[in-house]
Amino acid sequence: MQTFRYSQARSVEGAVRSGGTFLAGGTTLVDLMKLNVLQPSAVVDINPLPLAQVEALPGGGLRIGAMVRNSDLANHATVREQYAVLSQALLSGASPQLRNMATTGGNLLQKTRCYYYRDTNYPCNKRQPGSGCSAIDGYNRIHAVLGGSSDCVATHPSDMAVAMMALEATVHTQSSQGERSIALDQFYLVPGTTPDKENVLLPGELITHVTLPALAAGTRSHYLKLRDRAQYEFALASAAVVVRLHGRRIERVRVAFGGVGTKPWRSPEAERALEGRDATTENFRRAADAAMADAKPLRYNGFKIELAKRALVRTLETTTQTA
Amino acid sequence: MDKPENPQFQDPANSSTDSEPLAKPEPAHGRFSRRAFLAQLGAAGVAATATPLAAAAQIETPETQDQAAAPGAVPVTLTVNGREYQLRIEPRVTLLDALRDRLQLFGTKKGCDHGQCGACTVHVNGRRVNSCLSFAVMHQGDRITTIEGLAQHGQLSVVQQAFVDHDGFQCGYCTPGQIMSASALLAEPIGPSDDEVRAAMSGNICRCGAYNNIVAAVQQARGNRNPSAV
Numbered sequence: 001m002q003t004f005r006y007s008q009a010r011s012v013e014g015a016v017r018s019g020g021t022f023l024a025g026g027t028t029l030v031d032l033m034k035l036n037v038l039q040p041s042a043v044v045d046i047n048p049l050p051l052a053q054v055e056a057l058p059g060g061g062l063r064i065g066a067m068v069r070n071s072d073l074a075n076h077a078t079v080r081e082q083y084a085v086l087s088q089a090l091l092s093g094a095s096p097q098l099r100n101m102a103t104t105g106g107n108l109l110q111k112t113r114c115y116y117y118r119d120t121n122y123p124c125n126k127r128q129p130g131s132g133c134s135a136i137d138g139y140n141r142i143h144a145v146l147g148g149s150s151d152c153v154a155t156h157p158s159d160m161a162v163a164m165m166a167l168e169a170t171v172h173t174q175s176s177q178g179e180r181s182i183a184l185d186q187f188y189l190v191p192g193t194t195p196d197k198e199n200v201l202l203p204g205e206l207i208t209h210v211t212l213p214a215l216a217a218g219t220r221s222h223y224l225k226l227r228d229r230a231q232y233e234f235a236l237a238s239a240a241v242v243v244r245l246h247g248r249r250i251e252r253v254r255v256a257f258g259g260v261g262t263k264p265w266r267s268p269e270a271e272r273a274l275e276g277r278d279a280t281t282e283n284f285r286r287a288a289d290a291a292m293a294d295a296k297p298l299r300y301n302g303f304k305i306e307l308a309k310r311a312l313v314r315t316l317e318t319t320t321q322t323a
Numbered sequence: 324m325d326k327p328e329n330p331q332f333q334d335p336a337n338s339s340t341d342s343e344p345l346a347k348p349e350p351a352h353g354r355f356s357r358r359a360f361l362a363q364l365g366a367a368g369v370a371a372t373a374t375p376l377a378a379a380a381q382i383e384t385p386e387t388q389d390q391a392a393a394p395g396a397v398p399v400t401l402t403v404n405g406r407e408y409q410l411r412i413e414p415r416v417t418l419l420d421a422l423r424d425r426l427q428l429f430g431t432k433k434g435c436d437h438g439q440c441g442a443c444t445v446h447v448n449g450r451r452v453n454s455c456l457s458f459a460v461m462h463q464g465d466r467i468t469t470i471e472g473l474a475q476h477g478q479l480s481v482v483q484q485a486f487v488d489h490d491g492f493q494c495g496y497c498t499p500g501q502i503m504s505a506s507a508l509l510a511e512p513i514g515p516s517d518d519e520v521r522a523a524m525s526g527n528i529c530r531c532g533a534y535n536n537i538v539a540a541v542q543q544a545r546g547n548r549n550p551s552a553v
Contacts, residue, residue: 004415
């Protein structure tokens with residue numbers, strides 16, 4: 001690991017002004033620094049910042065501090081009761097030890113698990129812009145079928161962000177320009193010709209908290225993650241569903257996928273195919289087809305398309321079945 | 324990075340504490356250890372053609388480590404198993420490496436060094452974490468517990484005794500991490516079934532495959548002496 005200057009932030013303003021790379025849980029940053037994938041010259045430890053609170057918002061909804069650990073968020077009573085999809089997504093990610101470390105803000109900024117990104121012996125446009133993509137013609141079983149470009153097909157690995165996408169979360173930040181709020185749906189960027197640019201954050205901009213809107217009474221939600229083993233593995237395909245029924249009719253639904261997209265993948269196509277229709281397996285299947293209509297398989301990941309469709313159908317069945 | 328001018332910053336790299344006396348860490352385990360014995364063998368030249376094991380052991384003696392304090396080292400105070408240690412280490416030294424190489428607490432194991440195997444699991448303020456993915460400098464003021472800190476007054480902890488009772492290991496390399504995980508698990512919201520124990524222990528990989536006995540040990544420690552059939 002390269003040497004770096006270490007300092008501790010004593011205030012959000014100080015952290016933003018520091019110009020250093022933010023260090024929160026460390027589960028991504030330290031890992032990638034050991035691999036020399038990331039080589040920050042200055043690291044600012046933001047653990048002292050008072051951003052570890054989960055609070056109910058006055059008008060309904062939840063405010064989640066950027067430093068709230070994944071395990072604390074997953075086991076928070078309100079999250080378990082009202083935002084089940086989020087609790088389930090968090091508990092499906094990583095291991096208990098890592099969840100005790102990983103933070104809400106850090107999880108949103110998790111780096112891809114693309115083998116070639118993590119190995120400095122290979123060209124990678126995300127790690128070294130312009131060097132080429134080793135995955136497109138390489139071993140790409142874990143890579144994206146949605147949102148890829150000829151420069152990058154790496155997936156975003158987060159489960160939490162997929163659930164938050166279906167919950168229509170908002171990311172709140174602070175930078176030298178001041179504070180701003182960004183809909184999570186507008187937060188991530190597809191790779192295009194600049195895969196190194198993964199989100200809309202400016203240099204030095206710090207995520208301070210995430211807010212979730214209140215859900216209407218009767219809303220149900222669920223997260224289903226499919227992977228090579230039952231625990232402690234990244235998604236090959238996952239589905240997050242937040243749905244409200246009127247009788248058997250789907251009044252409102254939000255759908256997001258993990259493991260298949262270059263970013264946590266919200267699917268307005270699936271939502272349009274479902275809203276106003278009855279909760280039937282046939283309609284679920286039609287929505288799944290709509291969601292994956294633009295999917296582009298690579299040599300080794302074609303199975304993900306059907307896997308993602310089935311994940312969505314199963315999750316819709318789980319959330320709409322009558323008790 | 325330029326030095327932050329913000330007074331709200333506390334920058335250990337620039338705080339002048341060079342004159343502070345540094346307590347020399349002492350081995351926390353018994354006087355006669357395999358590691359120290361092998362190191363002495365190497366130093367005395369008895370093992371003229373030093374085996375790799377002896378050579379490796381020699382590298383880890385406290386004497387050579389003290390000289391390794393590189394430029395850029397910062398003063399770090401760690402509280403481990405109730406004892407305070409003052410060190411000078413670089414910010415890039417992980418908690419795992421600080422425990423093993425500086426404090427001579429070799430019970431915590433280095434497996435993958437990337438947060439994938441759980442061999443390095445320790446408790447920070449009572450919660451289990453991967454010590455390989457955390458810098459030691461981040462843990463000043465934290466209460467750190469390693470496998471060496473579980474037994475009290477010569478008495479094995481409930482979890483340690485359960486692992487002995489159920490033969491919850493084979494080669495033993497993952498065992499400190501397994502036991503640290505299992506000990507923290509007792510205070511976590513986890514369901515009663517064996518499957519839930521397996522999920523809760525999934526961050527600790529056992530290459531020997533002692534999982535069935537580990538689950539039985541964890542269930543005994545939780546008070547579920549008759550775990551449901553596998």
